[in-house]
Amino acid sequence: MRFRNVIAPLLALAALLFGASAVSINLENGAFRVSGWNAPSSPPSGDWSRILSVYTGAGNDLPAVLGSYSVEQGTLIFRPRYPVAAGVNYRVVFHRPGGAVIEKTLAGPPRAVNPVARVAAVYPTADVLPSNLLRFYIQFSEPMSRGEASARVHLLDAKGKPLPEVFLAAEELWDPAGTRLTMTLDPGRIKRGLTSNMALGAAIVEGRQYTLAIDKDWRDARGVAMVEGFRKSFRGAPADRTPPDPKTWRIALPPAGSRDPLTVSFGESLNYALLERMLRVSDISGKITIPPGETGWRFVPDAPWHRGEYRLMVDTAIEDLAGNRPGLPFDVDVFQNITEHISTTTVSLPFTIH
DSSP: OHHHHHHHHHHHHHHHHHGGGGOEEEEETTEEEEESSOOOSSOTTSOGGGTEEEESSSOTTSOOOOEEEEEETTEEEEEESSOOOTTOEEEEEEEOTTSOEEEEEEEOSOOOOSOOOOEEEEESOOSEEETTOOEEEEEESSOBOSSOHHHHEEEEOTTSOBOSSOBOOSOOEEOTTSOEEEEEBOGGGTSTTSHHHHHHOOSSOTTOEEEEEEOTTOBBTTSOBOSSOEEEEEEEEOOOOSOOOGGGOEEEOOOTTOOOOEEEEOSSOBOHHHHTTSEEETTOOEEEEOOTTSOEEEEEESSOOOSEEEEEEEETTOOBTTOOBTTBOSSOOTTSOOOOOOOOSEEEEEEEEO
């Protein structure tokens, strides 16, 4: 008993003095993991960032990498908001509660040399676009590096000359996978009566030819340039200031007992990215496809259609290519009051399968 009374404090002291050596900090599958600590389910200090921080440089005044924390089977895990970059060293600082601070430098994946990334698609896909076009969506085949859009994406006139101040100068807007970039044309050049519009005019003029050019030198998340550049040519069309009206859409109905698609025709091109998530058929699951030109929408059910009543649910935040929404035009004269307001978040279009 006396031996136990002596050895127990010694073991506790050893754990305090040498416990830090049992902590393991690793980078696995793009996440930073701290094991050998038995992390509690919630941070002792109320904020995991006070316990674990990750930096991309050696300086103490640099901001920490943004991301999310979780505890899985006693291991504290930090997942960066953006993919770990190739060829970059990461400094991990672990403030163990009641113990010494542990720092470790971990290398990101090796910088690759083989180019694989390319532009998979640009939306809208039509070759005639309204002169008040609001957005381009650039879909890449691989996650891309950030902070390069302003230098790598150009709108060229018919002579191949880059047009100045076309895109909105703001933080790049990427999807979570880092493969789709939203490029917004400067609304100041679209809305009538604004300074940019009066000084520079619209970026796209009806009847003129343009090319959206994307440089080959744009590097992917591994730091490797693309396989090739990309060009999309199109012609400017009259401005579109008429909001889309779901009540005018044509719905082609499939027969009961089949898995034929339900097809919706809009009569105009709509925003591709929003079409993927702002239309749905109530109470039934299935797969969505959007035909070229983005003038329609197809829904194939997972199971055969049953006879009965259905509803096509349309989110009223759906937009056409000029940013017009149902009941709310985007390009409204700044001296004109908007008298129409959207009172609901969805529009329900009923249909019957026979």
